Amino acid sequence: MIKIKKDKLLIDQHDKNGFWGKFGGNFIPETLKKPVEDLTILFEKLRKDKKFIKERDYYFQNWVGAPTPFVKLENLTDHLGGAQIWTKIVSEAKGGAHKIYNATVHCLIAKRAGKKYIVGDTGAGYAGKMLSMAAKKFGLKCKIFMGAKDIKRQKPNCDAIRANGAEIIPVYTGSQTLVDAVSECMRYWVSNCLTTAMCVGSTVGPNIFVKICGWSTSQISRELMLQIKEEFGEVPKKLKLINCVGGGSSSFGFWNEFMHYNKKQVEFIGVEAGGPKKSKRHAAPLTYGSKIGILHGAAQYVNQNRDGQIEETESISAGLDYPGVSPLHCFLKDTNRARYTAASDEEALNAYQLVTGFENLNPSLEPSHAFAEAIKIAPKLSRDIIICVNSCGDAIKDRDILKQRLGKYK
Numbered sequence: 001m002i003k004i005k006k007d008k009l010l011i012d013q014h015d016k017n018g019f020w021g022k023f024g025g026n027f028i029p030e031t032l033k034k035p036v037e038d039l040t041i042l043f044e045k046l047r048k049d050k051k052f053i054k055e056r057d058y059y060f061q062n063w064v065g066a067p068t069p070f071v072k073l074e075n076l077t078d079h080l081g082g083a084q085i086w087t088k089i090v091s092e093a094k095g096g097a098h099k100i101y102n103a104t105v106h107c108l109i110a111k112r113a114g115k116k117y118i119v120g121d122t123g124a125g126y127a128g129k130m131l132s133m134a135a136k137k138f139g140l141k142c143k144i145f146m147g148a149k150d151i152k153r154q155k156p157n158c159d160a161i162r163a164n165g166a167e168i169i170p171v172y173t174g175s176q177t178l179v180d181a182v183s184e185c186m187r188y189w190v191s192n193c194l195t196t197a198m199c200v201g202s203t204v205g206p207n208i209f210v211k212i213c214g215w216s217t218s219q220i221s222r223e224l225m226l227q228i229k230e231e232f233g234e235v236p237k238k239l240k241l242i243n244c245v246g247g248g249s250s251s252f253g254f255w256n257e258f259m260h261y262n263k264k265q266v267e268f269i270g271v272e273a274g275g276p277k278k279s280k281r282h283a284a285p286l287t288y289g290s291k292i293g294i295l296h297g298a299a300q301y302v303n304q305n306r307d308g309q310i311e312e313t314e315s316i317s318a319g320l321d322y323p324g325v326s327p328l329h330c331f332l333k334d335t336n337r338a339r340y341t342a343a344s345d346e347e348a349l350n351a352y353q354l355v356t357g358f359e360n361l362n363p364s365l366e367p368s369h370a371f372a373e374a375i376k377i378a379p380k381l382s383r384d385i386i387i388c389v390n391s392c393g394d395a396i397k398d399r400d401i402l403k404q405r406l407g408k409y410k
């Protein structure tokens with residue numbers, strides 16, 4: 001079995017063809033070879049450039065609002081009566097979710113590359129909202145590709161994208177969700193790559209996009225490591241980091257700094273979208289044993305039929321409603337470093353109600369999946385065990401779905 005090396009970041013542990021074990025790579029058309037190579041050279045140069053790092057940190061701190069809070073959920077902990085439940089409220093970053101880190105870095109790179117335009121995909125609308133915000137900040141014209149189904153169910157984020165001056169391109173193909181938005185965005189980039197930069201909204205896509213996104217969102221665990229050491233003096237003997245997994249960017253970013261701890265000390269738990277309880281469709285390729293296939297330029301576990309055609313998914317959460325998953329997570333699953341499970345729509349809704357009932361926190365439907373797992377396991381564990389959940393999005397965007405399903409929003 002391939003092992004994770006201790007002396008190197010996971011994003012750099014790929015072979016010369018861009019594979020982490022069996023996953024990742026660059027399945028791209030000939031026309032994209034040069035732009036992808038140029039982006040790779042530029043990124044590898046910038047990440048070693050002290051001025052660029054200073055600029056990134058300046059914007060993360062003074063514009064995004066890093067660090068986001070790390071707090072104990074005392075009422076929920078007492079109610080469940082087991083392990084301590086803590087959360088990092090990443091939704092307090094500018095715009096309300098972790099997607100701002102990747103968007104900011106992509107815009108900074110696009111400026112260095114002399115691009116005037118940037119395009120991106122979105123599902124829950126947060127990746128689109130953040131890219132439109134960063135594009136406005138850094139003077140780039142922006143187009144966001146979004147499935148028609150997601151445009152209907154994530155209206156507040158669509159309004160924000162338009163208010164930031166970006167154009168939303170509705171995607172009517174396939175399931176009209178994130179998977180189709182990413183495909184359309186990549187298609188657009190093939191014909192416009194000389195003038196336009198592309199931001200892939202998660203740790204998916206050809207190798208370099210996985211790396212840039214993983215590198216950017218790792219800000220979350222850099223902060224968390226300092227906050228944990230300040231709170232507990234050291235990394236606790238038993239720490240469980242629970243995160244929802246769609247494409248996998250928030251979870252990778254939440255875990256990266258803890259990668260080299262023994263999993264008995266720091267356990268990573270990724271929670272995928274199980275979909276409606278009665279439906280066979282799910283967005284949980286890691287949990288339910290999907291086969292390896294190629295999606296969006298990379299090899300990964302992906303939901304597919306017998307002919308290898310991508311299968312449609314169904315989830316209450318637009319951000320998790322995706323048939324594939326980052327090659328980094330496929331690698332973490334195969335190396336046994338992370339454990340993956342799924343929460344159903346109903347479990348996520350129950351978790352949302354419980355968390356908002358006990359705490360002043362408003363996790364969107366994506367992190368509500370992670371809270372569902374925390375709520376499931378906490379009562380069986382002792383009080384010295386620390387569970388930390390990444391509350392990576394704010395539920396304001398889910399206002400309409402929550403009203404429909406629960407009869408009220410807060």
Ligand SMILES: Cc1ncc(COP(=O)(O)O)c(C=O)c1O
Nearest residue numbers: 202246247248249250319366393
């Ligand atoms: C708030 C939130 N959390 C999680 C996700 C899932 O994506 P990822 O797994 O890349 O973090 C999304 C995607 O849109 C999101 O908006």
